[in-house]
Amino acid sequence: MTIHTADAVNTADAPKSAAGTSVSPPPARRRGRHRVQGQWWVPWAFLMPALLLFLVFRYIPMVQAIGMSVENVRPYLGNEFVGLKNYETILSDPAFRDATVNTLVLAFGQTLGCLVLGFLLALLLEGQTRKLSFIRSAAFLPVVVPMAVIAELWRIMYHPTDNGFLNSIIGIVGLAPSEYINSPDSAMWSIMLMGIWRGGPYDMMIILAGLAGIDRGLYEAATVDGANRWQRILHVTLPGLRPVFSILFILAAIRGFRVFTEVYLMTNGGPNGATEVVMTLLYKLGLEQQKLGVGSAGAVLLFLATLVLTLAVQLMLRRKKDA
Amino acid sequence: MHTKMKAAAVLGVVTLALAGCSSAAAPEGDSSGVKQDEEAVLEVWTRTTPGSPSEAATIRQVEAFMEATGYKAEVTAIFDDFEIKLAQRAGQKDLPDIVLNDVSQLGTMQSQGILREVDLKDIKNSKNMTAQALEAGKAIDGKTYGIPYSAQANALMIRSDWLANLGLEAPTDWDEMLAVAEAFTKNDPDGNGQADTYGLAVPGSTKRGYASWYFSNFLWAAGGDFITGSGDEWLPSMTTDEAIEATTWFRDLQCTAGVIQPGAPSMDTPPTNEAFESGVAGMYVTGPYMMPRFDKVLGADKYTVVPAPEGPKDASVLAEGGTVYLMAGSENEKGQTAFADWYVGEESQTYGMEGTDAFAIQLPVNEKVDISEVRDDPRWETFATAYKESGHYAPTIPSWTPVRQMSADTINALLADCSLDVEEELTKLDGKLTAELLTQGILKQ
Numbered sequence: 001m002t003i004h005t006a007d008a009v010n011t012a013d014a015p016k017s018a019a020g021t022s023v024s025p026p027p028a029r030r031r032g033r034h035r036v037q038g039q040w041w042v043p044w045a046f047l048m049p050a051l052l053l054f055l056v057f058r059y060i061p062m063v064q065a066i067g068m069s070v071e072n073v074r075p076y077l078g079n080e081f082v083g084l085k086n087y088e089t090i091l092s093d094p095a096f097r098d099a100t101v102n103t104l105v106l107a108f109g110q111t112l113g114c115l116v117l118g119f120l121l122a123l124l125l126e127g128q129t130r131k132l133s134f135i136r137s138a139a140f141l142p143v144v145v146p147m148a149v150i151a152e153l154w155r156i157m158y159h160p161t162d163n164g165f166l167n168s169i170i171g172i173v174g175l176a177p178s179e180y181i182n183s184p185d186s187a188m189w190s191i192m193l194m195g196i197w198r199g200g201p202y203d204m205m206i207i208l209a210g211l212a213g214i215d216r217g218l219y220e221a222a223t224v225d226g227a228n229r230w231q232r233i234l235h236v237t238l239p240g241l242r243p244v245f246s247i248l249f250i251l252a253a254i255r256g257f258r259v260f261t262e263v264y265l266m267t268n269g270g271p272n273g274a275t276e277v278v279m280t281l282l283y284k285l286g287l288e289q290q291k292l293g294v295g296s297a298g299a300v301l302l303f304l305a306t307l308v309l310t311l312a313v314q315l316m317l318r319r320k321k322d323a
Numbered sequence: 324m325h326t327k328m329k330a331a332a333v334l335g336v337v338t339l340a341l342a343g344c345s346s347a348a349a350p351e352g353d354s355s356g357v358k359q360d361e362e363a364v365l366e367v368w369t370r371t372t373p374g375s376p377s378e379a380a381t382i383r384q385v386e387a388f389m390e391a392t393g394y395k396a397e398v399t400a401i402f403d404d405f406e407i408k409l410a411q412r413a414g415q416k417d418l419p420d421i422v423l424n425d426v427s428q429l430g431t432m433q434s435q436g437i438l439r440e441v442d443l444k445d446i447k448n449s450k451n452m453t454a455q456a457l458e459a460g461k462a463i464d465g466k467t468y469g470i471p472y473s474a475q476a477n478a479l480m481i482r483s484d485w486l487a488n489l490g491l492e493a494p495t496d497w498d499e500m501l502a503v504a505e506a507f508t509k510n511d512p513d514g515n516g517q518a519d520t521y522g523l524a525v526p527g528s529t530k531r532g533y534a535s536w537y538f539s540n541f542l543w544a545a546g547g548d549f550i551t552g553s554g555d556e557w558l559p560s561m562t563t564d565e566a567i568e569a570t571t572w573f574r575d576l577q578c579t580a581g582v583i584q585p586g587a588p589s590m591d592t593p594p595t596n597e598a599f600e601s602g603v604a605g606m607y608v609t610g611p612y613m614m615p616r617f618d619k620v621l622g623a624d625k626y627t628v629v630p631a632p633e634g635p636k637d638a639s640v641l642a643e644g645g646t647v648y649l650m651a652g653s654e655n656e657k658g659q660t661a662f663a664d665w666y667v668g669e670e671s672q673t674y675g676m677e678g679t680d681a682f683a684i685q686l687p688v689n690e691k692v693d694i695s696e697v698r699d700d701p702r703w704e705t706f707a708t709a710y711k712e713s714g715h716y717a718p719t720i721p722s723w724t725p726v727r728q729m730s731a732d733t734i735n736a737l738l739a740d741c742s743l744d745v746e747e748e749l750t751k752l753d754g755k756l757t758a759e760l761l762t763q764g765i766l767k768q
Contacts, residue, residue, distance in 0.1 A: 074435060074436065075410045075411070075413035075414040075435065075437075076413040076414075076416070076418070076435055076436050076437045076651065077435065077436040155586075155589070155594075158586075159585065159586060160585045160586050161519075161585045163519075164585075179739075181586075181589045182585075182586050182587070182588045182589050182739055183588075183739055183740065184736070184739055184740045185740075187739075266589065267528075267589050268528055268529045268530040268591075269529060270528065270529045270588060270589065270732070270735045270736070270739065271588045271589070271735055271736055271738070271739025271740060272732075272735065272736030272739055272740050272743070273732065273736070274739075284728060287404070287406075287407050288406075288531070288724060288728065289722065289724050289725045289728060290406065290410065290431060290435070290722065290724070292410075
């Protein structure tokens with residue numbers, strides 16, 4: 001995060017004073033403070049509660065999942081080591097391949113949609129007045145509402161008869177009623193749309209913060225050079241937001257890989273597997289059918305994919321920065 | 324300094340993780356090796372919603388057990404992720420003593436080794452149990468691992484006011500059922516001048532395999548089955564003529580006749596129940612446990628219960644029920660046995676059927692108990708007859724859940740996408756079922 005903030009500051013060419021305070025204090029002062037703080041274990045002691053929680057609820061289960069992925073899991077009788085058999089099973093399962101493709105489609109569509117919607121909302125709602133801050137909060141509401149509530153709301157809106165909520169709206173412009181989540185042709189984009197509606201405002205907030213960091217002088221300079229509104233967005237706003245977009249992209253991609261709740265609540269992977277994503281498949285295999293070993297193997301693969309993606313994006317960004 | 328710290332931290336994580344692993348892989352627990360204590364409180368888990376009327380009914384029943392036998396017991400109601408929570412306790416080698424869960428879980432639980440075999444000689448009341456219920460308590464090895472204590476079968480609930488408005492009779496076979504469904508859909512049975520009614524309520528979602536659950540009524544009535552065989556020799560059978568006929572007929576309700584409530588492919592039971600009680604759909608094949616709710620929301624005068632319409636073969640319907648499972652590793656095995664024995668006795672079976680809101684016992688498994696003596700509601704007799712004459716349990720194999728899940732996926736797909744070819748999809752399903760039976764080691768070679 002710090003890298004990106006610093007990057008943002010550089011790109012936007014912000015005033016030197018601001019950069020000075022946010023980056024690092026003079027080395028001499030830092031060393032002095034270190035001595036005053038005393039023992040090396042003090043920061044660790046402060047970190048301990050959080051680290052312990054992470055350890056118990058995150059790292060140990062993760063290591064156990066890796067262990068389980070090479071075992072035939074039998075909670076009571078004791079696990080049997082089966083080598084890579086679970087990986088073979090899941091990789092040769094056509095349902096897993098389909099789910100991977102669906103996950104990628106959904107992740108990509110939602111990420112892109114959220115960025116576009118978030119960017120448009122941010123442009124519309126940028127500014128200082130009190131009314132705007134109220135509207136911004138209102139627009140942000142979907143992000144804080146629990147997913148279960150949203151899913152139920154959209155299920156009602158997606159009611160597939162011609163007097164359903166959304167169908168009666170699209171009926172006004174003469175479109176035929178859609179089946180939405182009840183047809184394999186439309187289920188995927190229906191879930192995507194709901195995800196964008198929910199995720200867009202989150203991106204909006206981050207982009208708004210990014211917009212605030214763009215030097216106003218650049219806009220003025222562009223106006224003086226004769227740039228119109230569109231050209232200003234294209235040549236000033238978008239380049240200024242590049243670091244913001246990259247962090248949003250990483251976050252959204254990771255979130256996209258792990259998408260579960262909305263799919264589980266709306267379609268549970270149906271109809272005809274049209275919305276089956278990796279997480280719903282793993283849930284079915286591991287927790288409903290109690291094939292915990294196979295499920296764990298899938299989860300480890302998902303973890304590796306996320307890891308590779310994150311590292312790749314980080315590397316790409318670093319290389320770009322060095323160049 | 325920093326590297327050292329990191330190394331120490333990593334070492335800590337690894338040690339703890341290994342400790343976690345090794346405890347998970349502890350040696351096999353031996354049930355007979357556990358020190359016995361007849362005073363120990365029996366921990367009873369039941370798969371119902373905490374705080375619900377059915378939890379209250381179970382507590383009432385277990386309290387009666389304590390009074391009658393002197394053993395101590397405590398009820399815990401769990402609904403969400405019941406099996407997962409049970410697996411967690413299995414991992415800790417500290418299972419509850421008694422589990423009250425669906426009979427279809429028997430195979431899964433038995434193959435996990437968490438059940439104790441029951442010697443029917445110890446269960447004195449078992450001599451009065453119906454043959455059907457006794458059979459349902461057996462695993463593929465022919466040994467008894469559970470004592471079914473309550474039974475239920477599906478019947479057809481139908482809006483009597485709609486029938487009266489249109490001058491129709493309740494259907495007795497599939498052709499009549501289709502005709503009634505079409506009339507309910509097209510002839511405005513609620514008389515509000517709008518085409519907003521449908522024939523049949525169907526939970527067509529893949530969640531927990533609901534689509535397959537519901538469809539099994541029709542599949543069995545046509546003489547088909549998901550898998551056929553016995554012992555450890557099974558074959559998939561979704562491409563038999565009977566199965567194809569049943570699937571095609573059921574699917575045509577949606578794709579040709581259009582008599583199923585809208586949105587069925589994404590609905591599990593809660594929204595489907597609402598579709599029936601709010602007057603969207605006029606027929607619903609379901610169990611007696613829905614009556615208290617529909618009586619309250621819809622009104623008992625608005626619907627009747629009739630036997631499920633006869634299919635091409637017979638009127639087979641899904642039979643299910645609660646089973647007492649005696650869990651392995653208990654420190655009070657005598658108490659466990661007494662619990663199971665008491666639960667299927669005459670006294671407790673009668674006691675458990677009393678009440679109005681929810682019942683610990685739906686239909687008795689004890690032949691000496693006559694339901695009409697306890698309940699003067701004739702609708703219960705319809706269910707009792709359906710169970711006795713047409714009740715069809717799902718086969719007991721090591722794990723029924725994947726079979727139900729896979730068939731639910733196919734039924735759901737066929738309902739959602741009318742362009743799919745029935746035979747082709749069923750052939751695909753047979754392929755998946757073959758692989759699953761092979762995984763479970765029960766495929767007939």
